[in-house]
Amino acid sequence: AKGWALWNDYRTVPAERLEVHLESGMYSWDYTYPNGVKAQNELRVPAGKPVLLRMTSRDTIHSHFIPDFRVKEDSMPGRVTYLWFYPEKPGEHIVTCAEYCGVMHSYMVGKVVVVPPADFTAWYEQEAARLAKQPAAKPEASS
Numbered sequence: 151a152k153g154w155a156l157w158n159d160y161r162t163v164p165a166e167r168l169e170v171h172l173e174s175g176m177y178s179w180d181y182t183y184p185n186g187v188k189a190q191n192e193l194r195v196p197a198g199k200p201v202l203l204r205m206t207s208r209d210t211i212h213s214h215f216i217p218d219f220r221v222k223e224d225s226m227p228g229r230v231t232y233l234w235f236y237p238e239k240p241g242e243h244i245v246t247c248a249e250y251c252g253v254m255h256s257y258m259v260g261k262v263v264v265v266p267p268a269d270f271t272a273w274y275e276q277e278a279a280r281l282a283k284q285p286a287a288k289p290e291a292s293s
Contacts, residue, residue: 163200163202163232163234164200164234166199166200167199167200167201167202167234168183168184168195168196168199168200168201168202169184169201169202169204170182170183170184170193170195170201170202170203170204171203171204171205171206172193172203172204172205172206172214172225173205173206173207173208173225174205174206174207174208174212174214174225174247175207175208175209175212176209176210176251176252176254176258177247177251177252177254177255177257177258178190178191178258178260179191179193179214179245179258179260181193181203183274183277185274185277185278185281186278186281187274187277187278187281190260191245191259191260191261192260192261192262192263193245193260193261193262193263194263194265194270194273195237195262195263195264195265195270196237196264196265196266196267196269196270196271197237197238197239197240197264197265197266197267197270198237198238198267199236199237199267200234200235200236201234201235201236201237202232202233202234203223203232203233203234204230204231204232205223205225205230205231205232205233206225206226206227206228206229206230206231207225207226207227208227209227209251210227210251210252211224211225211226211227211249211251212224212225212247212249212251212258213225213247213248213249214233214245214247214248215245215246215247215248216235216243216244216245216262217243217244217246218243218244219235219236219237219243219262221233221234221235222248224249237262237264239264240264240265240266241264242261242262242263242264243261243262243264244259244260244261245259245260245261245262246258246259246260247259
């Protein structure tokens, strides 16, 4: 079955990649980069580098669909799934939930912003520096 062989090849994620954690929830996409920077509903990535999303859900099944890249994968509570894609050139691409998840489902949209590698590096370092300047959260007092 040629289709099965091709699908298995596709599921092999390139070693050199940007890996981002995605937690979906009613009704947003919450991305966390390796440096701890968080973004909601906008995934910024460098052109020319594979991107791996490790996905979970905090409430119900969602399906992260990027039509321009022809990729879609479900995220579920209590399970980690993954999706990878290769953004070749700069541009903006819509992200939508392709699994009915509640009354506001049709508003669960976001975008992938593909930028030149140097622009991504500058943004990534700037966001990491901004994050480092934020005061640490104070632990809650126990009663």
